[in-house]
Amino acid sequence: MLTAWLFISPWVLGFLLFSALPIGLSVYYSFTSYNVFQPPRWIGLANYRALTTDPLFWKALYNTAYYTFLSVPLMMALSLGVALLLNSKLPGMRLFRTVFFLPSVLSGVGVALLWLWIFNPDYGLINLALSYLGIEGPLWLFSPQWSKPAMVIMSLWGMGGVMVINLAGLQSIPPQLYEAARVDGATGWAQFRYVTLPMLSPTLFFNFVTLTIGSFQVFTQAYVMTDGGPVHSTLFYVFYLFQTAFESLRMGYASAMAWILFFVIVTVSLIQIAVSRRLVYYEEN
Protein backbone atom coordinates (compact mmCIF):
# COMPACT_ATOMS: atom_id res chain seq x y z
CA MET A 1 0.00 0.00 0.00
CA LEU A 2 2.71 2.46 1.00
CA THR A 3 4.88 1.27 -1.91
CA ALA A 4 2.02 1.86 -4.32
CA TRP A 5 1.49 5.40 -3.09
CA LEU A 6 5.22 6.04 -3.38
CA PHE A 7 5.07 4.92 -7.01
CA ILE A 8 2.14 7.18 -7.84
CA SER A 9 3.37 10.07 -5.66
CA PRO A 10 4.70 12.12 -8.63
CA TRP A 11 1.22 12.05 -10.11
CA VAL A 12 -0.43 12.86 -6.76
CA LEU A 13 1.80 15.91 -6.28
CA GLY A 14 1.27 17.00 -9.88
CA PHE A 15 -2.46 16.51 -9.54
CA LEU A 16 -2.62 18.66 -6.41
CA LEU A 17 -0.30 21.39 -7.71
CA PHE A 18 -1.19 21.58 -11.40
CA SER A 19 -4.79 20.31 -11.53
CA ALA A 20 -6.69 20.45 -8.22
CA LEU A 21 -5.31 23.75 -6.91
CA PRO A 22 -5.67 25.49 -10.32
CA ILE A 23 -9.22 24.20 -10.70
CA GLY A 24 -10.14 25.61 -7.31
CA LEU A 25 -8.42 28.90 -8.05
CA SER A 26 -10.07 29.08 -11.45
CA VAL A 27 -13.54 28.75 -9.95
CA TYR A 28 -12.66 31.48 -7.46
CA TYR A 29 -11.12 33.82 -10.06
CA SER A 30 -14.19 33.51 -12.25
CA PHE A 31 -16.12 35.38 -9.52
CA THR A 32 -13.50 38.12 -9.22
CA SER A 33 -11.90 40.99 -11.05
CA TYR A 34 -8.22 40.11 -11.21
CA ASN A 35 -5.22 41.45 -13.16
CA VAL A 36 -2.39 39.47 -11.44
CA PHE A 37 -0.78 42.64 -10.02
CA GLN A 38 -3.53 43.49 -7.53
CA PRO A 39 -5.28 40.92 -5.36
CA PRO A 40 -8.50 39.48 -6.82
CA ARG A 41 -11.63 41.48 -5.95
CA TRP A 42 -14.87 39.53 -5.43
CA ILE A 43 -17.59 40.65 -7.87
CA GLY A 44 -19.97 37.67 -7.68
CA LEU A 45 -21.61 36.71 -10.96
CA ALA A 46 -20.64 39.93 -12.73
CA ASN A 47 -18.22 38.22 -15.15
CA TYR A 48 -20.80 35.67 -16.23
CA ARG A 49 -23.45 38.35 -16.58
CA ALA A 50 -21.11 40.56 -18.62
CA LEU A 51 -20.31 37.63 -20.93
CA THR A 52 -23.97 37.26 -21.94
CA THR A 53 -23.88 40.76 -23.42
CA ASP A 54 -20.32 40.64 -24.81
CA PRO A 55 -20.67 40.64 -28.63
CA LEU A 56 -17.12 39.28 -29.07
CA PHE A 57 -17.91 36.34 -26.78
CA TRP A 58 -20.88 35.39 -28.95
CA LYS A 59 -18.87 36.01 -32.11
CA ALA A 60 -16.11 33.72 -30.82
CA LEU A 61 -18.65 31.06 -29.91
CA TYR A 62 -20.25 31.34 -33.34
CA ASN A 63 -16.89 31.17 -35.16
CA THR A 64 -15.86 28.11 -33.18
CA ALA A 65 -19.18 26.36 -33.79
CA TYR A 66 -18.99 27.21 -37.52
CA TYR A 67 -15.46 25.80 -37.71
CA THR A 68 -16.44 22.67 -35.78
CA PHE A 69 -19.55 21.94 -37.85
CA LEU A 70 -17.57 22.21 -41.07
CA SER A 71 -14.26 20.71 -40.05
CA VAL A 72 -15.34 17.66 -38.03
CA PRO A 73 -17.70 16.00 -40.57
CA LEU A 74 -15.34 16.69 -43.48
CA MET A 75 -12.41 15.31 -41.49
CA MET A 76 -14.43 12.20 -40.51
CA ALA A 77 -15.47 11.56 -44.12
CA LEU A 78 -12.05 12.18 -45.68
CA SER A 79 -10.14 10.15 -43.11
CA LEU A 80 -12.58 7.25 -43.46
CA GLY A 81 -12.45 7.39 -47.26
CA VAL A 82 -8.67 7.31 -47.37
CA ALA A 83 -8.52 4.58 -44.72
CA LEU A 84 -10.93 2.41 -46.76
CA LEU A 85 -8.76 2.85 -49.85
CA LEU A 86 -5.58 2.04 -47.89
CA ASN A 87 -7.24 -1.03 -46.39
CA SER A 88 -7.48 -2.68 -49.81
CA LYS A 89 -4.99 -5.54 -49.98
CA LEU A 90 -3.01 -4.08 -52.87
CA PRO A 91 0.76 -3.57 -53.01
CA GLY A 92 2.20 -0.13 -52.25
CA MET A 93 -0.29 0.84 -49.55
CA ARG A 94 2.41 1.54 -46.96
CA LEU A 95 3.91 4.20 -49.21
CA PHE A 96 0.54 5.91 -49.63
CA ARG A 97 -0.09 5.68 -45.89
CA THR A 98 3.18 7.51 -45.29
CA VAL A 99 2.16 10.29 -47.65
CA PHE A 100 -1.22 10.85 -45.98
CA PHE A 101 0.12 10.47 -42.44
CA LEU A 102 3.15 12.77 -42.68
CA PRO A 103 1.38 16.16 -42.71
CA SER A 104 -0.49 15.36 -39.50
CA VAL A 105 2.72 15.07 -37.44
CA LEU A 106 3.81 18.50 -38.66
CA SER A 107 1.92 21.06 -36.70
CA GLY A 108 2.28 24.40 -35.07
CA VAL A 109 3.77 27.63 -36.33
CA GLY A 110 5.64 26.22 -39.36
CA VAL A 111 2.43 24.74 -40.76
CA ALA A 112 0.49 27.92 -40.03
CA LEU A 113 3.09 29.99 -41.91
CA LEU A 114 3.06 27.54 -44.82
CA TRP A 115 -0.72 27.83 -45.19
CA LEU A 116 -0.60 31.58 -44.79
CA TRP A 117 1.58 31.57 -47.91
CA ILE A 118 -0.54 28.93 -49.70
CA PHE A 119 -3.64 31.08 -49.21
CA ASN A 120 -1.93 34.25 -50.48
CA PRO A 121 -4.57 35.52 -52.95
CA ASP A 122 -2.08 36.65 -55.60
CA TYR A 123 0.94 34.38 -55.33
CA GLY A 124 -0.34 31.40 -53.34
CA LEU A 125 -0.64 27.78 -54.33
CA ILE A 126 -4.42 27.45 -53.95
CA ASN A 127 -5.37 30.27 -56.26
CA LEU A 128 -2.69 29.11 -58.69
CA ALA A 129 -4.33 25.66 -58.77
CA LEU A 130 -7.78 27.25 -59.15
CA SER A 131 -6.53 29.39 -62.03
CA TYR A 132 -5.55 26.20 -63.91
CA LEU A 133 -9.24 25.31 -63.70
CA GLY A 134 -10.21 28.74 -64.95
CA ILE A 135 -11.52 29.86 -61.53
CA GLU A 136 -10.58 33.15 -59.97
CA GLY A 137 -9.93 32.29 -56.31
CA PRO A 138 -11.28 34.32 -53.38
CA LEU A 139 -9.21 36.44 -50.98
CA TRP A 140 -9.18 33.60 -48.45
CA LEU A 141 -7.68 34.84 -45.18
CA PHE A 142 -8.31 38.45 -46.16
CA SER A 143 -12.03 37.84 -46.60
CA PRO A 144 -14.46 37.52 -43.67
CA GLN A 145 -16.49 35.00 -45.70
CA TRP A 146 -13.56 32.77 -46.71
CA SER A 147 -11.24 32.94 -43.70
CA LYS A 148 -12.97 30.15 -41.77
CA PRO A 149 -13.35 27.82 -44.78
CA ALA A 150 -9.63 28.40 -45.44
CA MET A 151 -8.81 27.20 -41.94
CA VAL A 152 -11.08 24.18 -42.39
CA ILE A 153 -9.20 23.25 -45.58
CA MET A 154 -5.94 23.60 -43.70
CA SER A 155 -7.24 21.37 -40.89
CA LEU A 156 -8.08 18.63 -43.42
CA TRP A 157 -4.41 18.43 -44.37
CA GLY A 158 -3.82 17.15 -40.82
CA MET A 159 -6.35 14.30 -41.00
CA GLY A 160 -3.59 11.65 -41.09
CA GLY A 161 -3.73 10.77 -37.41
CA VAL A 162 -7.47 10.11 -37.54
CA MET A 163 -6.97 8.17 -40.77
CA VAL A 164 -4.42 5.89 -39.04
CA ILE A 165 -6.87 5.30 -36.17
CA ASN A 166 -9.56 4.35 -38.72
CA LEU A 167 -7.14 2.08 -40.54
CA ALA A 168 -6.25 0.27 -37.31
CA GLY A 169 -9.99 -0.11 -36.63
CA LEU A 170 -10.63 -1.51 -40.11
CA GLN A 171 -7.78 -3.98 -39.78
CA SER A 172 -9.14 -5.29 -36.50
CA ILE A 173 -12.43 -6.37 -38.11
CA PRO A 174 -12.33 -10.21 -38.36
CA PRO A 175 -12.19 -11.33 -42.02
CA GLN A 176 -14.68 -14.14 -41.24
CA LEU A 177 -17.42 -11.51 -40.99
CA TYR A 178 -16.83 -10.48 -44.59
CA GLU A 179 -16.74 -14.12 -45.68
CA ALA A 180 -20.04 -14.78 -43.94
CA ALA A 181 -21.49 -11.68 -45.58
CA ARG A 182 -20.34 -12.88 -48.99
CA VAL A 183 -21.94 -16.27 -48.42
CA ASP A 184 -25.18 -14.43 -47.68
CA GLY A 185 -24.78 -12.65 -51.00
CA ALA A 186 -23.83 -9.22 -49.66
CA THR A 187 -22.06 -7.10 -52.26
CA GLY A 188 -19.68 -4.17 -51.78
CA TRP A 189 -22.11 -1.58 -50.47
CA ALA A 190 -24.06 -4.05 -48.31
CA GLN A 191 -20.80 -5.30 -46.78
CA PHE A 192 -19.82 -1.73 -45.98
CA ARG A 193 -23.24 -0.92 -44.54
CA TYR A 194 -23.77 -4.10 -42.49
CA VAL A 195 -20.22 -5.17 -41.56
CA THR A 196 -17.72 -2.33 -41.84
CA LEU A 197 -19.81 0.52 -40.44
CA PRO A 198 -21.17 -1.29 -37.34
CA MET A 199 -17.77 -2.82 -36.54
CA LEU A 200 -16.01 0.51 -37.01
CA SER A 201 -18.66 2.56 -35.20
CA PRO A 202 -16.85 2.68 -31.82
CA THR A 203 -13.73 4.01 -33.56
CA LEU A 204 -15.75 6.55 -35.53
CA PHE A 205 -17.46 7.63 -32.33
CA PHE A 206 -14.12 8.07 -30.57
CA ASN A 207 -12.88 10.21 -33.47
CA PHE A 208 -16.09 12.22 -33.47
CA VAL A 209 -15.77 13.13 -29.79
CA THR A 210 -12.02 13.84 -29.77
CA LEU A 211 -12.14 15.83 -33.04
CA THR A 212 -14.98 17.95 -31.68
CA ILE A 213 -13.14 18.68 -28.46
CA GLY A 214 -9.98 19.45 -30.43
CA SER A 215 -11.72 21.82 -32.81
CA PHE A 216 -13.15 23.79 -29.86
CA GLN A 217 -9.55 24.54 -28.95
CA VAL A 218 -8.06 25.97 -32.16
CA PHE A 219 -5.55 28.60 -31.29
CA THR A 220 -2.24 28.72 -33.20
CA GLN A 221 -3.85 29.31 -36.61
CA ALA A 222 -5.79 32.32 -35.37
CA TYR A 223 -2.76 33.71 -33.54
CA VAL A 224 -0.22 33.31 -36.34
CA MET A 225 -2.27 33.63 -39.54
CA THR A 226 -5.00 36.18 -38.95
CA ASP A 227 -4.76 37.60 -35.44
CA GLY A 228 -8.48 36.80 -35.22
CA GLY A 229 -9.40 38.88 -38.27
CA PRO A 230 -10.53 40.03 -40.70
CA VAL A 231 -13.41 41.70 -38.82
CA HIS A 232 -13.18 39.07 -36.01
CA SER A 233 -14.09 36.34 -38.50
CA THR A 234 -11.42 33.99 -37.07
CA LEU A 235 -11.72 35.10 -33.47
CA PHE A 236 -11.99 31.57 -32.10
CA TYR A 237 -13.02 30.92 -28.54
CA VAL A 238 -9.67 29.92 -27.07
CA PHE A 239 -7.91 32.71 -28.94
CA TYR A 240 -10.31 35.26 -27.46
CA LEU A 241 -9.84 33.65 -24.04
CA PHE A 242 -6.07 33.93 -24.45
CA GLN A 243 -6.28 37.59 -25.47
CA THR A 244 -8.56 38.37 -22.55
CA ALA A 245 -6.27 36.67 -20.05
CA PHE A 246 -2.77 37.44 -21.25
CA GLU A 247 -3.11 40.60 -23.33
CA SER A 248 -5.89 42.45 -21.49
CA LEU A 249 -4.94 40.78 -18.18
CA ARG A 250 -8.60 40.21 -17.32
CA MET A 251 -7.94 36.92 -15.55
CA GLY A 252 -11.32 36.76 -13.80
CA TYR A 253 -13.29 37.32 -16.98
CA ALA A 254 -11.14 34.80 -18.86
CA SER A 255 -11.60 32.22 -16.08
CA ALA A 256 -15.36 32.57 -16.44
CA MET A 257 -14.89 32.00 -20.19
CA ALA A 258 -12.87 28.86 -19.45
CA TRP A 259 -15.66 27.43 -17.31
CA ILE A 260 -18.25 28.15 -19.96
CA LEU A 261 -16.00 26.33 -22.45
CA PHE A 262 -15.81 23.42 -20.04
CA PHE A 263 -19.60 23.21 -19.77
CA VAL A 264 -20.02 23.51 -23.54
CA ILE A 265 -17.58 20.65 -24.07
CA VAL A 266 -19.22 18.48 -21.41
CA THR A 267 -22.71 19.17 -22.80
CA VAL A 268 -21.70 18.42 -26.38
CA SER A 269 -19.88 15.24 -25.32
CA LEU A 270 -22.94 14.08 -23.34
CA ILE A 271 -25.19 14.69 -26.34
CA GLN A 272 -22.77 12.73 -28.52
CA ILE A 273 -22.74 9.87 -26.02
CA ALA A 274 -26.54 9.86 -25.82
CA VAL A 275 -26.87 9.76 -29.61
CA SER A 276 -24.17 7.12 -29.89
CA ARG A 277 -26.09 4.71 -27.63
CA ARG A 278 -28.35 4.06 -30.57
CA LEU A 279 -25.77 4.19 -33.35
CA VAL A 280 -22.63 2.59 -31.96
CA TYR A 281 -22.26 -1.15 -31.88
CA TYR A 282 -20.23 -2.63 -29.03
CA GLU A 283 -19.29 -6.27 -29.02
CA GLU A 284 -20.14 -8.25 -25.91
CA ASN A 285 -17.04 -9.16 -24.00
Place this chain on the structure above:
Amino acid sequence: MGSIKAAKTAYAVTVYALLALGSVAFLMPLLWMLSTALKPDAQLFAYPPEWIPKPPQWRNFLDAIEYFPFWRYLRNSVIVTVLAVFGQVFSASIVAYGFARLRWPGREVVFFLVLATLMIPAQVTMIPQFVIFTWLGWVDTLLPLIVPSFFGGGAFNVFLFRQYYRTIPREYNDAARIDGASEWRIFWQIILPQSKPVIATAAIFAFLWTWNDFMGPVIYLHSPENFTLPIGLRAFQQQTGTEWDLLMAASLIVMLPVIVLFFLLQRYFVQGMALSGLNR
Protein backbone atom coordinates in the same frame (compact mmCIF):
# COMPACT_ATOMS: atom_id res chain seq x y z
CA MET B 1 -13.90 -15.99 -64.98
CA GLY B 2 -12.71 -13.26 -67.32
CA SER B 3 -15.26 -10.80 -65.98
CA ILE B 4 -14.18 -11.34 -62.35
CA LYS B 5 -10.61 -10.64 -63.35
CA ALA B 6 -11.67 -7.52 -65.23
CA ALA B 7 -13.65 -6.34 -62.21
CA LYS B 8 -10.62 -6.86 -59.97
CA THR B 9 -8.41 -4.88 -62.33
CA ALA B 10 -10.97 -2.09 -62.52
CA TYR B 11 -11.11 -2.02 -58.72
CA ALA B 12 -7.31 -1.82 -58.40
CA VAL B 13 -7.11 0.92 -61.03
CA THR B 14 -9.79 2.96 -59.24
CA VAL B 15 -8.07 2.61 -55.85
CA TYR B 16 -4.67 3.58 -57.25
CA ALA B 17 -6.10 6.49 -59.21
CA LEU B 18 -7.88 7.92 -56.16
CA LEU B 19 -4.85 7.43 -53.91
CA ALA B 20 -2.52 9.00 -56.46
CA LEU B 21 -4.81 12.00 -56.80
CA GLY B 22 -5.03 12.37 -53.02
CA SER B 23 -1.27 11.96 -52.60
CA VAL B 24 -0.62 14.75 -55.07
CA ALA B 25 -2.96 17.02 -53.11
CA PHE B 26 -1.32 16.09 -49.79
CA LEU B 27 2.26 16.44 -51.01
CA MET B 28 1.68 19.67 -52.93
CA PRO B 29 1.90 21.99 -49.88
CA LEU B 30 5.26 20.50 -48.85
CA LEU B 31 6.65 20.75 -52.38
CA TRP B 32 5.39 24.31 -52.57
CA MET B 33 7.17 25.03 -49.31
CA LEU B 34 10.45 23.59 -50.61
CA SER B 35 10.08 25.37 -53.92
CA THR B 36 9.47 28.71 -52.18
CA ALA B 37 12.38 28.17 -49.81
CA LEU B 38 14.72 27.77 -52.78
CA LYS B 39 13.46 30.68 -54.87
CA PRO B 40 15.50 33.79 -55.60
CA ASP B 41 13.81 36.99 -54.36
CA ALA B 42 12.86 38.10 -57.85
CA GLN B 43 10.93 34.91 -58.54
CA LEU B 44 8.85 35.00 -55.33
CA PHE B 45 6.25 37.34 -56.69
CA ALA B 46 6.31 36.19 -60.29
CA TYR B 47 2.84 36.16 -61.77
CA PRO B 48 1.59 33.57 -62.48
CA PRO B 49 3.57 31.79 -59.71
CA GLU B 50 6.29 29.39 -60.88
CA TRP B 51 7.20 25.96 -59.50
CA ILE B 52 10.86 25.54 -60.40
CA PRO B 53 13.32 27.86 -58.62
CA LYS B 54 15.69 29.31 -61.22
CA PRO B 55 18.38 28.87 -60.06
CA PRO B 56 17.79 27.11 -56.69
CA GLN B 57 19.07 29.33 -53.88
CA TRP B 58 20.45 26.90 -51.30
CA ARG B 59 21.88 29.96 -49.59
CA ASN B 60 18.35 30.85 -48.43
CA PHE B 61 18.68 28.27 -45.65
CA LEU B 62 21.90 29.85 -44.38
CA ASP B 63 20.44 33.35 -44.76
CA ALA B 64 17.34 32.33 -42.81
CA ILE B 65 19.45 30.99 -39.94
CA GLU B 66 21.51 34.18 -39.84
CA TYR B 67 18.45 36.37 -40.06
CA PHE B 68 17.26 35.54 -36.53
CA PRO B 69 18.92 34.18 -33.35
CA PHE B 70 18.36 30.64 -34.60
CA TRP B 71 21.02 28.95 -32.47
CA ARG B 72 19.75 30.60 -29.31
CA TYR B 73 16.16 29.46 -30.00
CA LEU B 74 17.36 26.01 -30.98
CA ARG B 75 19.25 25.72 -27.70
CA ASN B 76 16.12 26.67 -25.71
CA SER B 77 13.93 24.30 -27.73
CA VAL B 78 16.38 21.43 -27.22
CA ILE B 79 16.62 22.06 -23.46
CA VAL B 80 12.84 22.17 -23.05
CA THR B 81 12.20 19.21 -25.34
CA VAL B 82 14.88 16.90 -23.93
CA LEU B 83 13.95 17.56 -20.31
CA ALA B 84 10.18 17.51 -20.86
CA VAL B 85 10.31 14.28 -22.85
CA PHE B 86 12.56 12.67 -20.25
CA GLY B 87 10.34 13.93 -17.42
CA GLN B 88 7.12 12.71 -19.00
CA VAL B 89 8.40 9.26 -19.93
CA PHE B 90 10.28 8.65 -16.69
CA SER B 91 7.50 9.94 -14.48
CA ALA B 92 4.67 8.18 -16.32
CA SER B 93 6.56 4.88 -16.36
CA ILE B 94 6.89 4.99 -12.56
CA VAL B 95 3.32 6.09 -11.86
CA ALA B 96 1.84 3.51 -14.23
CA TYR B 97 3.72 0.77 -12.38
CA GLY B 98 1.76 1.66 -9.26
CA PHE B 99 -1.49 1.31 -11.19
CA ALA B 100 -0.68 -1.78 -13.26
CA ARG B 101 1.60 -4.04 -11.21
CA LEU B 102 0.59 -3.40 -7.60
CA ARG B 103 -2.72 -4.23 -5.93
CA TRP B 104 -3.98 -1.78 -3.37
CA PRO B 105 -7.34 -0.59 -2.08
CA GLY B 106 -8.67 2.44 -3.93
CA ARG B 107 -6.58 1.80 -7.02
CA GLU B 108 -9.50 1.90 -9.44
CA VAL B 109 -10.90 5.09 -7.92
CA VAL B 110 -7.56 6.90 -8.13
CA PHE B 111 -7.02 5.69 -11.68
CA PHE B 112 -10.43 6.99 -12.60
CA LEU B 113 -9.27 10.35 -11.25
CA VAL B 114 -6.23 10.17 -13.55
CA LEU B 115 -8.51 9.67 -16.55
CA ALA B 116 -10.88 12.36 -15.33
CA THR B 117 -8.10 14.96 -15.61
CA LEU B 118 -8.15 14.28 -19.36
CA MET B 119 -11.64 15.78 -19.42
CA ILE B 120 -10.56 19.14 -18.02
CA PRO B 121 -9.69 21.46 -20.90
CA ALA B 122 -6.21 23.00 -20.55
CA GLN B 123 -7.82 26.45 -20.70
CA VAL B 124 -9.38 25.97 -17.26
CA THR B 125 -6.06 25.38 -15.50
CA MET B 126 -3.98 27.64 -17.74
CA ILE B 127 -4.73 30.91 -15.95
CA PRO B 128 -4.21 29.72 -12.33
CA GLN B 129 -1.06 27.88 -13.42
CA PHE B 130 0.24 31.16 -14.79
CA VAL B 131 -0.57 32.81 -11.47
CA ILE B 132 1.20 30.03 -9.54
CA PHE B 133 4.30 30.34 -11.73
CA THR B 134 4.17 34.11 -11.22
CA TRP B 135 4.25 33.54 -7.44
CA LEU B 136 7.24 31.23 -7.90
CA GLY B 137 8.98 33.86 -10.03
CA TRP B 138 9.28 31.41 -12.94
CA VAL B 139 7.60 33.49 -15.62
CA ASP B 140 10.00 34.27 -18.47
CA THR B 141 12.10 31.21 -17.70
CA LEU B 142 11.97 27.75 -19.29
CA LEU B 143 10.91 26.14 -15.99
CA PRO B 144 7.10 26.27 -16.44
CA LEU B 145 7.54 24.35 -19.71
CA ILE B 146 9.71 21.67 -18.09
CA VAL B 147 8.93 21.09 -14.42
CA PRO B 148 5.25 19.94 -14.67
CA SER B 149 6.38 17.06 -16.92
CA PHE B 150 8.14 15.46 -13.96
CA PHE B 151 4.93 15.31 -11.94
CA GLY B 152 3.12 12.29 -13.32
CA GLY B 153 3.99 12.69 -16.99
CA GLY B 154 0.44 13.37 -18.15
CA ALA B 155 -2.65 11.19 -17.92
CA PHE B 156 -2.38 9.94 -21.49
CA ASN B 157 1.16 8.64 -20.95
CA VAL B 158 0.23 6.99 -17.65
CA PHE B 159 -2.60 5.30 -19.51
CA LEU B 160 -0.28 4.11 -22.33
CA PHE B 161 2.24 2.64 -19.88
CA ARG B 162 -0.45 1.02 -17.75
CA GLN B 163 -1.97 -0.72 -20.77
CA TYR B 164 1.43 -2.03 -21.77
CA TYR B 165 2.48 -3.20 -18.30
CA ARG B 166 -0.73 -5.19 -18.00
CA THR B 167 0.35 -7.37 -20.92
CA ILE B 168 3.52 -8.47 -19.07
CA PRO B 169 2.83 -11.76 -17.20
CA ARG B 170 2.37 -11.45 -13.41
CA GLU B 171 4.86 -14.30 -12.86
CA TYR B 172 7.77 -11.90 -13.37
CA ASN B 173 6.73 -9.99 -10.27
CA ASP B 174 5.95 -13.10 -8.22
CA ALA B 175 9.28 -14.76 -9.04
CA ALA B 176 11.27 -11.63 -8.28
CA ARG B 177 9.42 -11.10 -4.98
CA ILE B 178 10.26 -14.63 -3.89
CA ASP B 179 13.91 -13.76 -4.60
CA GLY B 180 13.48 -10.82 -2.25
CA ALA B 181 13.67 -8.05 -4.84
CA SER B 182 12.13 -4.71 -3.88
CA GLU B 183 9.32 -3.29 -6.01
CA TRP B 184 11.64 -0.55 -7.24
CA ARG B 185 14.16 -3.15 -8.42
CA ILE B 186 11.42 -5.16 -10.14
CA PHE B 187 10.28 -2.00 -11.90
CA TRP B 188 13.77 -0.84 -12.83
CA GLN B 189 15.43 -4.13 -13.76
CA ILE B 190 12.60 -6.34 -14.97
CA ILE B 191 9.58 -4.38 -16.13
CA LEU B 192 11.12 -1.23 -17.61
CA PRO B 193 13.68 -3.07 -19.81
CA GLN B 194 10.76 -4.98 -21.38
CA SER B 195 8.86 -1.82 -22.14
CA LYS B 196 10.92 -0.35 -24.96
CA PRO B 197 8.03 -0.12 -27.47
CA VAL B 198 5.83 1.90 -25.13
CA ILE B 199 8.79 4.06 -24.08
CA ALA B 200 9.42 4.82 -27.75
CA THR B 201 5.76 5.60 -28.40
CA ALA B 202 5.39 7.84 -25.36
CA ALA B 203 8.68 9.60 -26.10
CA ILE B 204 7.68 10.31 -29.69
CA PHE B 205 4.36 11.84 -28.72
CA ALA B 206 5.96 13.85 -25.92
CA PHE B 207 8.57 15.07 -28.41
CA LEU B 208 5.98 16.11 -31.01
CA TRP B 209 3.94 17.89 -28.41
CA THR B 210 6.83 19.79 -26.81
CA TRP B 211 8.73 20.61 -29.99
CA ASN B 212 5.61 22.05 -31.67
CA ASP B 213 4.10 23.64 -28.55
CA PHE B 214 3.19 27.24 -29.18
CA MET B 215 0.69 28.30 -26.53
CA GLY B 216 2.96 27.45 -23.56
CA PRO B 217 5.93 29.47 -24.84
CA VAL B 218 3.66 32.36 -25.85
CA ILE B 219 2.27 32.53 -22.32
CA TYR B 220 5.52 32.08 -20.39
CA LEU B 221 8.43 33.34 -22.51
CA HIS B 222 8.62 37.09 -22.93
CA SER B 223 12.27 38.04 -23.54
CA PRO B 224 13.57 37.09 -26.98
CA GLU B 225 16.62 35.36 -25.49
CA ASN B 226 14.29 32.81 -23.86
CA PHE B 227 12.24 32.03 -26.98
CA THR B 228 11.89 28.48 -28.26
CA LEU B 229 11.86 27.86 -32.03
CA PRO B 230 8.08 28.09 -32.57
CA ILE B 231 7.75 31.57 -31.09
CA GLY B 232 11.12 32.49 -32.53
CA LEU B 233 9.64 31.63 -35.92
CA ARG B 234 6.64 33.78 -35.15
CA ALA B 235 8.90 36.70 -34.19
CA PHE B 236 10.86 36.12 -37.40
CA GLN B 237 7.62 36.37 -39.39
CA GLN B 238 6.73 39.68 -37.77
CA GLN B 239 10.19 40.99 -38.60
CA THR B 240 10.43 39.88 -42.21
CA GLY B 241 6.78 40.09 -43.26
CA THR B 242 6.86 39.09 -46.92
CA GLU B 243 10.23 37.42 -47.36
CA TRP B 244 8.53 34.12 -47.98
CA ASP B 245 11.66 32.38 -49.24
CA LEU B 246 13.40 32.89 -45.89
CA LEU B 247 10.25 32.21 -43.88
CA MET B 248 9.66 28.90 -45.65
CA ALA B 249 13.33 27.97 -45.32
CA ALA B 250 13.23 28.67 -41.58
CA SER B 251 9.95 26.77 -41.16
CA LEU B 252 11.41 23.77 -42.98
CA ILE B 253 14.46 23.79 -40.71
CA VAL B 254 12.19 23.81 -37.64
CA MET B 255 10.13 20.92 -39.06
CA LEU B 256 13.17 18.91 -40.13
CA PRO B 257 13.72 16.98 -36.86
CA VAL B 258 10.08 15.89 -36.90
CA ILE B 259 10.28 14.79 -40.54
CA VAL B 260 13.51 12.84 -39.97
CA LEU B 261 12.12 11.16 -36.88
CA PHE B 262 8.92 10.33 -38.72
CA PHE B 263 10.75 8.49 -41.47
CA LEU B 264 13.03 6.66 -39.02
CA LEU B 265 10.34 5.61 -36.54
CA GLN B 266 7.12 5.63 -38.51
CA ARG B 267 6.14 2.28 -37.00
CA TYR B 268 5.94 3.82 -33.52
CA PHE B 269 4.02 6.83 -34.80
CA VAL B 270 1.44 4.50 -36.32
CA GLN B 271 1.30 2.24 -33.24
CA GLY B 272 0.88 5.17 -30.88
CA MET B 273 -1.90 6.67 -32.96
CA ALA B 274 -3.68 3.34 -33.34
CA LEU B 275 -3.39 2.67 -29.59
CA SER B 276 -4.89 6.04 -28.68
CA GLY B 277 -7.86 5.22 -30.90
CA LEU B 278 -8.42 1.60 -30.00
CA ASN B 279 -8.20 1.96 -26.24
CA ARG B 280 -11.41 3.86 -26.09
